[in-house]
Amino acid sequence: MADKMSIMIVDDEKIIRESFLYWFEKYGHRVEAAASGMEALEKLEKSPFEVLFVDIKMPGMNGIELLGKVKEEYPDTTVIIITAYGSIETAVEAMKMGAADYLLKPFKPEQLSLVMEKVTQQRKLVSEYRYVKGRLEEFTRFENIIGQSPAMQEVFDLIPEVAQSDSSVLIMGETGTGKELVAKAIHAKSKRRHLPFIAINCGAIPDSLLESELFGHEKGAFTGATHPRKGFLEVVSGGTLFLDEIGEISPKMQVDLLRVLEEKKIIRIGERQAIDVDFRLISATRRDLEKEVAEGSFREDFFYRINVIMIRIPPLRQRKEDIPLLVEHFLQKYSRETVKQVDHISADAMRVLKAYDWPGNVRELENAIERAVVLSKARTLKREDFAFLRSPPEPVLKSRSLKEVEREHIQRILEDCDWNVTRASKVLGINRVTLHKMIKRHNLKRP
Amino acid sequence: MRSQKRRIAVVPLGEVPGIVPKSIAAHILGYLNVNAEVLSPLRHPDYAYDPRRLQYNAGAVLKALESHSFGRYEKVIGVLDVDLFVPIFTYVFGEAKQGGKYALVSLNRLRKGHGEGAFVPEPIYLERAAKVALHELGHLYDLHHCSDSRCLMHFSGGLEYLDRIPLYFCRYCSVFMRDALSRPRHRRSKG
Numbered sequence: 001m002a003d004k005m006s007i008m009i010v011d012d013e014k015i016i017r018e019s020f021l022y023w024f025e026k027y028g029h030r031v032e033a034a035a036s037g038m039e040a041l042e043k044l045e046k047s048p049f050e051v052l053f054v055d056i057k058m059p060g061m062n063g064i065e066l067l068g069k070v071k072e073e074y075p076d077t078t079v080i081i082i083t084a085y086g087s088i089e090t091a092v093e094a095m096k097m098g099a100a101d102y103l104l105k106p107f108k109p110e111q112l113s114l115v116m117e118k119v120t121q122q123r124k125l126v127s128e129y130r131y132v133k134g135r136l137e138e139f140t141r142f143e144n145i146i147g148q149s150p151a152m153q154e155v156f157d158l159i160p161e162v163a164q165s166d167s168s169v170l171i172m173g174e175t176g177t178g179k180e181l182v183a184k185a186i187h188a189k190s191k192r193r194h195l196p197f198i199a200i201n202c203g204a205i206p207d208s209l210l211e212s213e214l215f216g217h218e219k220g221a222f223t224g225a226t227h228p229r230k231g232f233l234e235v236v237s238g239g240t241l242f243l244d245e246i247g248e249i250s251p252k253m254q255v256d257l258l259r260v261l262e263e264k265k266i267i268r269i270g271e272r273q274a275i276d277v278d279f280r281l282i283s284a285t286r287r288d289l290e291k292e293v294a295e296g297s298f299r300e301d302f303f304y305r306i307n308v309i310m311i312r313i314p315p316l317r318q319r320k321e322d323i324p325l326l327v328e329h330f331l332q333k334y335s336r337e338t339v340k341q342v343d344h345i346s347a348d349a350m351r352v353l354k355a356y357d358w359p360g361n362v363r364e365l366e367n368a369i370e371r372a373v374v375l376s377k378a379r380t381l382k383r384e385d386f387a388f389l390r391s392p393p394e395p396v397l398k399s400r401s402l403k404e405v406e407r408e409h410i411q412r413i414l415e416d417c418d419w420n421v422t423r424a425s426k427v428l429g430i431n432r433v434t435l436h437k438m439i440k441r442h443n444l445k446r447p
Numbered sequence: 448m449r450s451q452k453r454r455i456a457v458v459p460l461g462e463v464p465g466i467v468p469k470s471i472a473a474h475i476l477g478y479l480n481v482n483a484e485v486l487s488p489l490r491h492p493d494y495a496y497d498p499r500r501l502q503y504n505a506g507a508v509l510k511a512l513e514s515h516s517f518g519r520y521e522k523v524i525g526v527l528d529v530d531l532f533v534p535i536f537t538y539v540f541g542e543a544k545q546g547g548k549y550a551l552v553s554l555n556r557l558r559k560g561h562g563e564g565a566f567v568p569e570p571i572y573l574e575r576a577a578k579v580a581l582h583e584l585g586h587l588y589d590l591h592h593c594s595d596s597r598c599l600m601h602f603s604g605g606l607e608y609l610d611r612i613p614l615y616f617c618r619y620c621s622v623f624m625r626d627a628l629s630r631p632r633h634r635r636s637k638g
Contacts, residue, residue, distance in 0.1 A: 019533045019534045026591055
């Protein structure tokens with residue numbers, strides 16, 4: 001039996017819609033009909049359709065307008081234009097805008113059959129291409145690290161090179177940029193990949209506990225040490241140790257770790273015998289350790305020991321071109337996980353996401369998409385679904401006067417309202433005349 | 448085993464060569480083991496004539512068939528000698544609503560040979576009519592178009608395709624057809 005497809009017929013003439021419906025029912029396809037472009041868009045928002053047959057001449061939104069909207073919002077949907085008025089110009093325009101084919105009404109039954117055969121073949125090729133591309137990406141890119149910006153390409157280029165050596169790596173980047181993912185990618189590409197990867201967040205563990213966690217202890221070494229225990233430096237044996245938030249560890253711990261890195265030996269707490277250890281150290285921090293070394297708050301010798309190779313991961317606001325790719329990845333991930341058919345994002349919503357500064361970086365973006373998918377009632381995420389994204393208020397500097405703050409605030413509100421004084425005065429809670437006076441007083445001008 | 452309780456009506460609409468409905472009925476009996484009876488002709492479908500297209504609207508003819516009482520017949524096949532169309536297509540050889548009760552077979556284009564002005568011999572003409580009738584009957588029993596080009600349910604848009612498909616169902620469609628014919632006959636059709 002032929003592949004069954006989901007098809008929508010968009011035509012204002014009932015008789016044409018019915019003809020198509022009866023015809024496609026004979027193939028067992030899922031067929032629905034819409035009498036207008038608006039109805040078609042509403043249906044598309046509720047459930048996906050693989051193929052749309054769209055009449056060019058319809059009251060309200062015409063077929064070409066609908067084609068434009070469908071190609072913008074649902075680029076995977078194949079659109080076939082149907083028309084009773086054979087105009088070459090319109091057909092060419094439709095094809096340029098992404099229509100897969102066009103049919104002149106009435107057409108021979110075998111013409112429709114041929115078009116459907118072509119569509120099936122095309123969709124099959126696209127799905128095969130995507131499968132092969134996906135498989136290829138599994139080999140060529142680092143799992144879960146996504147980015148096509150030059151800054152991320154540099155990181156991608158560095159990972160396999162770094163993985164070949166055994167030198168210590170320091171990954172620097174703001175919170176949520178994916179430092180641990182990079183560390184895991186280095187481990188996965190290294191010769192130690194079949195051995196453990198152990199990640200410890202130094203900032204989350206008190207110093208005394210961190211010592212015991214890393215070095216292990218003997219029975220009776222301290223109160224509560226009822227059993228001997230191996231530390232992570234021993235457990236990792238041959239693998240990779242990832243110390244996140246390395247900037248948080250105490251100067252004493254810096255000395256202890258420095259010794260381990262130089263001698264490749266550890267002594268458990270309460271023990272005298274040294275044990276040989278073998279591991280590769282990857283550290284990460286969001287702090288500016290170079291500055292702290294200069295200020296004397298971080299040990300210089302330890303810094304150079306852990307920083308043989310440095311990888312800087314740029315914050316998301318500096319690589320906004322990666323946002324669409326990341327959004328697509330998280331949309332797929334969460335529509336799969338939540339079993340909701342939310343697999344599109346409107347151009348408007350994408351603009352909001354690109355305009356936002358993402359202080360929490362990729363992690364914040366991921367959380368935003370997850371939240372929007374969970375709460376969305378439609379198939380497409382819209383601008384309103386991201387209303388919760390608010391830039392944190394900038395700290396008011398003590399040195400600024402009230403007049404300066406007032407001037408900046410009024411200017412920002414005016415820009416937000418596209419210099420519509422009526423709207424801006426409503427937001428500011430003052431009347432229009434007062435706002436005009438203030439604009440004049442502060443000498444504010446529309447850019 | 449013959450399905451004794453099922454009856455299919457083959458009804459000429461207007462003037463058609465008498466041998467065609469008889470041949471269709473014989474094929475239904477022979478291929479599906481279901482009784483098929485040829486009824487007296489109904490009026491010529493002039494009510495369905497479209498002067499702009501110079502053809503007959505298949506939807507209007509089906510609607511007219513629905514208004515007749517064919518109580519004892521489970522399915523009805525109307526046979527007519529006019530050129531049929533549906534609004535989206537330039538012509539159709541036959542028409543039936545998926546899972547419905549009424550189907551049409553147009554003989555108008557079935558006589559044509561492969562050359563200009565040529566006609567095919569009568570056995571081929573009768574075979575074509577039987578193919579269209581059994582194909583449409585397949586739709587009435589809810590069989591879909593089949594992707595196997597060696598099956599009667601494969602869509603054939605032109606005469607060359609119609610001549611290429613065989614006069615029998617593929618393995619899968621035979622199973623579906625047998626299954627449909629073994630179901631209790633009192634299930635209501637879609638129309």
